[in-house]
Amino acid sequence: MQREPHTTNATATTAAPGVPTLPGNRGIWVGILAEMTEFGLLFMVYFIARAHHPEAFMKGPGELHTEAGMINTLLMISGSFCVAKATFAVRRQKQRLALRWLAGVGVAIVGYLLIKYLEITWNIAHGVVGTAGVFYAVYYYLTFTHMVHIVWGGMGLTWIIFRTAGGAYHENHQGLESFALYWHATDLAWLIIFPLIYLLR
Template identity: 35%
Template sequence: MNMQQQIQQPETGYLPGDMALWYFLCAELGVFALLIAGSALVRISHPDLFQSGMAVLHPLAGVINTLALISGSYCVARAVICVRHQSPLAYRFFIATALTGMIYISVKLWEYQSLLSDGYSLHYDAFFTFYFLATFFHFMHVVAGVVIVLIYARALKKNGRNENSISHSESVAAYWHMVDLVWIVLFPALYFMRG
């Protein structure tokens, strides 16, 4: 097997990216799991509160954000493949990933503004406390993801590919996929799961 084949096909059992990042991602997933578990307990004891809160949300905004983040996951996966194959398209796929994150950020800011202008806030009731805490925590992860992707894309374009490029690109992708995974759980829990 030559070097090019090794780059294209990682070995079985290979954990992409940096090990320290995986510890961080597990910790972050744990925080999100606690938020969701707390929400489930409140939902069980106050189902009407959740029903009325969910009725106020904007499902189309949630759908747009879901499509944006899933598209971003596709783009970042393609970017990693391009880095492995030493393709100059990697930069473009990383930029496309950042753009999908910016779509999410724009739509979520509009949704926050709409809810706040209608009088719903973190302190309105238990549903909106959970909604704003969970979605804002996730929102900040998307913002961080966009910044990380842009910084890495710039470094990749400026410095070119080196021996650490594959590991770094996989770490960027792993972070982005974690953000996407959390949204895939939050989205139906907030917008569609009834009593």
């Protein structure tokens, strides 16, 4: 498969024109490495808790609303797809197209939060609360931490939409690329949470 790294101009970074540059800026890479470390530690907690309480972790996923988890996985993936499309669009100077794709990310975020609200309401009605057992405590810890990152993503997206509409990424795309990387990292975390919590018996 042909690799097509994007190139930049001298205005955007210190790289020479035409030289492929890593998307985003250094700050966001540090940020998402910290995010992956944070989730990595929470996954270690999951593994240790599961090893000590295998029965609770075998029974637990069956008590959850799997469809809610699956829909949120589809929304996360679709959000990642939309933000990647927005990044490519802005590199082609298609600001209006980029804005439409960013609106798609907004739909994914709102949809995710709505499904989470419905899921938690359903959970409470069915006695799935954090104090019901070790599996449920780990489930809430992991999914709430992830939800906080989604809310941060929503705030970041609002800023990026305003900046894109104002033409801020006409030549230097780093801001939008950095937001895209943050969203992809949050997606990566969910791609591990979903099978661990909802599927693995």
